[in-house]
Amino acid sequence: MDSFLAMGGYAGFVWPAYGLALVVMIGVAVQSVADYRAQQRLVRELDAGKTARPRAPARSLGDA
């Protein structure tokens, strides 16, 4: 196990490379999903607001 972690003396290069890849890829994934959920919530709120108080029926938002 120790020799695996030591990476033949190159631990200081191999592990940061893998660690950074993990951080960056998880970071992009989390940000993408969080943004998607936020937009979903906004659409839900706007749709709910629309049915709650319908106004200006001639230019209703049904087609948007």
Add this chain to the structure above:
Amino acid sequence: MAGMSELTASQRFQAFANPARFMALSDRLLPFCTGATALLLAAGLYLSLFASPPDYQQGETVRIMYIHVPSAWLAMFGYMVMAGASAVALVFRHPLADIGAKSAAPIGAAFTFLALVTGSLWGRPMWGTWWVWDARLTSMLILLFLYLGYMALWATIEEPVRAGRAAAVLALVGSINVPIIHYSVVWWNTLHQPASVFRIDGPAIATSMLMPLLIMALGFTLFFMTLLLVRMRAEILRRRVRVLRLARTEG
């Protein structure tokens, strides 16, 4: 007036017909894409860290290759997706193409960043330097700046149609950099080694290292496609929010 609002309604329907179909399709695809990405990345990590041999010259540092090379491929693949979608957006005005190009940029930029930093971490022990201003490294840095410039352009122009058009032109002009990156190791003297997988005479790399590399590359590609779908869905919803808000302030 009634006729006019009917026209905009049908125009809006046309604009949203394809995104609506995309939403339905991507919703069904996403679980499979996510599962396949997780499986491939897990297998790729196992192969590259445990089940592959150290290189006879480079020792254990060769393991950096399994993330560096796929990152660099995806950095260029992402730019080609972005530039291709931008061309379709400019010529056919298809809303999904615009959305696809915009959504590909941050993922491609992330992989470009990873390729640069993991390359630096590999270069230090193997070349004795973190960085050289040679053609391959410099053109890769320019790729990162192109991505960032493209994203900045989207962020600075408020109106999506105008932002999309300006950004698409930038993406197309910048696409000249992709063949420069690919051939940089052939055209100019460099510390960077030439291509060892995409060669006319076949891959010049041992199977025990080629397999982990290809599995990892496939995993990275699926990761890219999965996130592209998620980001495109988010972008479609963002535009819907914008239209709903505009309509509300008008009403």
